[in-house]
Amino acid sequence: MADTGELKQLPLRQLHEAAGARFGGFAGWSMPITYPAGVMKEHLHTREHAGLFDISHMRLFEFTGSGADAALARACPVDPTAIGIGQSKYTLLLDDSAGILDDLIVTRLGPERLIVVANAGNAEADEAHLREVTKGLDCRIEPLDRVFLALQGPEAEAALTATGLDLSSLIFMHGLEPKEGWFATRSGYTGEDGFELAIPPAEAEAFAAKLLADERVMWIGLAARDSLRLEAGLCLHGQDITPETDPVAAGLMWAIPKSLRTGGDYVGAAALKRARETGPSQRRVGLMPEGRQPIRAGADLFDADGKPAGHITSGGFGPSVGAPVAMGYLRADLIDKPGDLFAEVRGNRVPVRIHPLPFTPHRYRKG
Amino acid sequence: MATTYYTDDHEWIRVDGGVATVGITDYAQEQLGDLVFVELPEVGKSLSKGDPAVVVESVKAASDVYAPVDGEITAVNDKLGDDPALVNSAATGDGWLWQMKLSDESQLEGLMDEAGYKALIG
Numbered sequence: 001m002a003d004t005g006e007l008k009q010l011p012l013r014q015l016h017e018a019a020g021a022r023f024g025g026f027a028g029w030s031m032p033i034t035y036p037a038g039v040m041k042e043h044l045h046t047r048e049h050a051g052l053f054d055i056s057h058m059r060l061f062e063f064t065g066s067g068a069d070a071a072l073a074r075a076c077p078v079d080p081t082a083i084g085i086g087q088s089k090y091t092l093l094l095d096d097s098a099g100i101l102d103d104l105i106v107t108r109l110g111p112e113r114l115i116v117v118a119n120a121g122n123a124e125a126d127e128a129h130l131r132e133v134t135k136g137l138d139c140r141i142e143p144l145d146r147v148f149l150a151l152q153g154p155e156a157e158a159a160l161t162a163t164g165l166d167l168s169s170l171i172f173m174h175g176l177e178p179k180e181g182w183f184a185t186r187s188g189y190t191g192e193d194g195f196e197l198a199i200p201p202a203e204a205e206a207f208a209a210k211l212l213a214d215e216r217v218m219w220i221g222l223a224a225r226d227s228l229r230l231e232a233g234l235c236l237h238g239q240d241i242t243p244e245t246d247p248v249a250a251g252l253m254w255a256i257p258k259s260l261r262t263g264g265d266y267v268g269a270a271a272l273k274r275a276r277e278t279g280p281s282q283r284r285v286g287l288m289p290e291g292r293q294p295i296r297a298g299a300d301l302f303d304a305d306g307k308p309a310g311h312i313t314s315g316g317f318g319p320s321v322g323a324p325v326a327m328g329y330l331r332a333d334l335i336d337k338p339g340d341l342f343a344e345v346r347g348n349r350v351p352v353r354i355h356p357l358p359f360t361p362h363r364y365r366k367g
Numbered sequence: 368m369a370t371t372y373y374t375d376d377h378e379w380i381r382v383d384g385g386v387a388t389v390g391i392t393d394y395a396q397e398q399l400g401d402l403v404f405v406e407l408p409e410v411g412k413s414l415s416k417g418d419p420a421v422v423v424e425s426v427k428a429a430s431d432v433y434a435p436v437d438g439e440i441t442a443v444n445d446k447l448g449d450d451p452a453l454v455n456s457a458a459t460g461d462g463w464l465w466q467m468k469l470s471d472e473s474q475l476e477g478l479m480d481e482a483g484y485k486a487l488i489g
Contacts, residue, residue: 033427034400038400038401039400039401039425039426039427040401040426043426223400223426223427224426226427227426227427292403292404292448292451293404293406293424294403294404294424294426294429296428296429316426316427317403317404317424317425317426319426324403324404346406346422
C-alpha cells in the first residue's frame with residue numbers, strides 16, 4: 001500500500017476537499033474517488049448532464065521543432081502528415097516487442113508543434129522513452145504545467161459556452177488553443193460528447209468555480225470515470241492494455257494506418273508485423289455476466305469443457321447499463337464460437353457471454 | 368428486549384432471545400459506496416467468529432463481511448437480491464444481511480456497545 005503522504009497532490013485539491021471528495025491513491029496521485037453524491041449518481045449525471053473531472057494527474061507534452069513530426073513518427077505507429085492542424089489522433093507507444101507502453105492522444109497545433117497527452121502512471125517512463133527514441137532529431141519535448149479538466153456529457157457544450165468559452169465549432173477529435181496558454185480538445189473518456197481543457201494553474205480555480213456554479217455541472221470522481229469508460233468500451237492502460245499486450249490482441253489496429261501495419265520505421269514495427277501474421281492467441285472482448293454479480297479484473301475465464309479461456313481485465317457494475325459489465329481477453333478460437341463461457345468468482349462459476357463494445361453507444365459530436 | 372453490539376469490522380449484531388440479526392453499520396455503507404450486489408450465504412451454514420459470511424459489492428470493489436460470533440445461519444435477507452442498495456439506504460434496518468442462532472452467547476461480551484463504536488469511528 002502506498003503511503004498517502006507520498007502521493008502527489010492536485011493543484012485544485014482544496015476545491016475537491018470543499019466539495020467533500022473522498023480521496024484515494026491512483027498512479028502516484030491522491031485523487032478524488034467519489035464525492036458525496038456517490039459513484040452511481042455521478043455516473044448517471046455525466047450521461048444526462050455534464051460531469052467535471054480533474055485529470056491533472058495526466059501529463060501533457062509539447063513537441064516542437066523541425067523534427068517534431070519525425071519524432072512522433074519514430075515513437076508511434078502514426079503518420080504525422082495525415083494529422084492536419086487542429087486534428088487529434090489516438091495512438092500508441094510501443095516497445096520493441098510491440099507491447100503497449102501507453103496510449104496517447106496527439107493533437108497538431110502547428111506545422112512543427114504537437115501536443116501529446118499521456119497517462120499519469122506512465123508519464124515519467126514515457127518521457128524517458130520518448131527522449132531516448134527521438135535522440136538526434138530536432139525536437140524539443142517539454143512537459144506542460146497545466147491544470148487538466150474534462151467536461152463530459154450532453155450538456156458540456158452549453159455549460160462551457162455559458163462560462164464565455166464557446167467551443168461549439170470544434171468537432172470530435174479536434175483541438176485548439178482558445179486563449180494564451182490554454183489547450184482544448186473535443187474528446188474524453190466517457191463515450192459522451194465533451195471536452196478536455198488544459199488551463200494555466202493561475203486561472204484554473206476561477207474557471208472551475210464558474211463551471212460548478214452551473215447546476216448542469218458537478219464534480220465526478222475517479223470511480224465513475226472508470227465505470228463510464230468501461231461502459232464506453234475504452235481501455236485503461238495497466239489493465240486492458242499493458243506492455244504484455246500488443247495492438248493486434250487488444251483490438252486496436254484501427255488506430256494504426258494501413259500502410260504502417262506491415263512495417264515502418266517506428267519502434268515495434270517489425271514485431272507488430274509478426275504479431276499480425278501469427279495472429280493473437282487471445283483477443284480483447286466485451287463480456288456481460290449473467291445476473292447481477294459483478295466480475296472483477298483478474299477473474300479467470302473457462303470454456304464449456306472447463307478449460308482456461310482467458311481472463312477479465314476490467315469489470316464492475318455499469319450504472320447506465322443497469323447490470324455488470326466487463327472486458328477481458330478470450331482465447332482466439334472461442335471468439336466466433338464461444339459456447340458456454342464462465343468466469344470464476346470466489347470459487348463459483350458465473351456464466352458470461354461476449355457482448356459487443358461499447359456497452360453504451362458513443363455520443364460523440366462528429367460534426 | 369433486544370441489545371445491539373458492534374464490531375471493529377463495522378458490523379452491528381442485534382440479539383433478541385438467542386437469535387442475532389447482523390448487518391453493516393451506516394459508517395461502513397458510506398465507506399463502501401453504492402452497493403450493486405450482495406452474495407448471501409445458505410441458510411443452515413455454520414460459521415465461526417471471523418469467517419467470511421457475506422460479500423458486499425460496490426460499483427468498484429468487493430468486500431467481505433465476517434461472522435462477528437459463532438453460530439448457524441437461520442435466515443438471509445432475500446430482499447437484497449433485487450435491491451442491494453437497501454444496505455445503503457437502511458443499513459441498520461431493512462438492509463440487514465443475515466440472522467444466526469448463537470452457539471456461545473459469552474462471545475458477545477467481547478463486542479462494543481453503541482457508545483464504544485461511536486468512539487471508534489470518531
